[in-house]
Amino acid sequence: ETGVTQSPTHLIKTRGQQVTLRCSSQSGHNTVSWYQQALGQGPQFIFQYYREEENGRGNFPPRFSGLQFPNYSSELNVNALELDDSALYLCASSVVGEWETQYFGPGTRLLVL
Amino acid sequence: AQSVTQLDSQVPVFEEAPVELRCNYSSSVSVYLFWYVQYPNQGLQLLLKYLSGSTLVKGINGFEAEFNKSQTSFHLRKPSVHISDTAEYFCAVSPKGGSGGTSYGKLTFGQGTILTVHP
Numbered sequence: 094e095t096g097v098t099q100s101p102t103h104l105i106k107t108r109g110q111q112v113t114l115r116c117s118s119q120s121g122h123n124t125v126s127w128y129q130q131a132l133g134q135g136p137q138f139i140f141q142y143y144r145e146e147e148n149g150r151g152n153f154p155p156r157f158s159g160l161q162f163p164n165y166s167s168e169l170n171v172n173a174l175e176l177d178d179s180a181l182y183l184c185a186s187s188v189v190g191e192w193e194t195q196y197f198g199p200g201t202r203l204l205v206l
Numbered sequence: 207a208q209s210v211t212q213l214d215s216q217v218p219v220f221e222e223a224p225v226e227l228r229c230n231y232s233s234s235v236s237v238y239l240f241w242y243v244q245y246p247n248q249g250l251q252l253l254l255k256y257l258s259g260s261t262l263v264k265g266i267n268g269f270e271a272e273f274n275k276s277q278t279s280f281h282l283r284k285p286s287v288h289i290s291d292t293a294e295y296f297c298a299v300s301p302k303g304g305s306g307g308t309s310y311g312k313l314t315f316g317q318g319t320i321l322t323v324h325p
Contacts, residue, residue, distance in 0.1 A: 097249075099249075124311060126311065126312070126313075128313070133318075134317060134318070135210075135296050135298075135317050136250070136296070136315050137315070138312045138313060138314070141311055141312060149311070149312055151312070183249055183250065185250075185313075187311060193238050193257065193300060193302075193311060194252065195252075195311065196252065197242070197249040197250040197252075199248055199249040200248075200249045
């Protein structure tokens with residue numbers, strides 16, 4: 094049990110809509126990262142937040158944005174959804190003093206129609 | 207930048223047989239290395255990690271991996287597999303502290319290897 098939870102588990106949206114995915118980690122997990130895993134692929138890094146500031150970003154457009162809150166929760170927002178955004182979205186957090194190691198939540202599966 | 211290549215997309219094996227899942231990586235900086243397992247419709251679970259020290263690392267569920275710096279490899283092994291080991295396995299790397307800038311902690315994954323254990 095990693096202590097990282099995500100909601101919702103599944104979501105269906107239509108092209109052009111906006112979506113917000115949520116992640117909650119334990120006390121002391123002060124770094125959170127988001128990954129996109131397309132079907133049949135390995136996860137790809139979207140961005141990382143540390144102390145509520147973006148701390149690194151992968152090759153994703155600005156319509157992917159995030160927030161980290163003081164209560165160890167985080168959000169991933171995606172605007173103007175495209176069909177290719179259909180994927181499993183994974184949240185991962187790191188423990189203070191061990192932050193090279195990331196622990197993953199169960200993911201949110203997003204389907205864009 | 208880092209890249210990870212998992213040399214086998216699928217590995218079928220019989221129960222109680224040994225297995226090796228191969229992983230090679232490329233990086234311009236020093237990296238940490240990881241293996242994660244993903245069971246169907248679930249997130250990723252950390253199997254083991256190499257940070258420094260002994261190149262042979264042991265993880266959960268009887269898995270182990272060996273870091274070979276000269277060959278830039280980090281192959282995963284288990285001497286005797288069980289039906290419950292059927293899953294997808296991902297090799298990943300991240301830049302070491304002080305060498306990755308804002309990439310610190312960013313994991314780069316391979317494409318995954320599906321391990322299927324047959325009775």
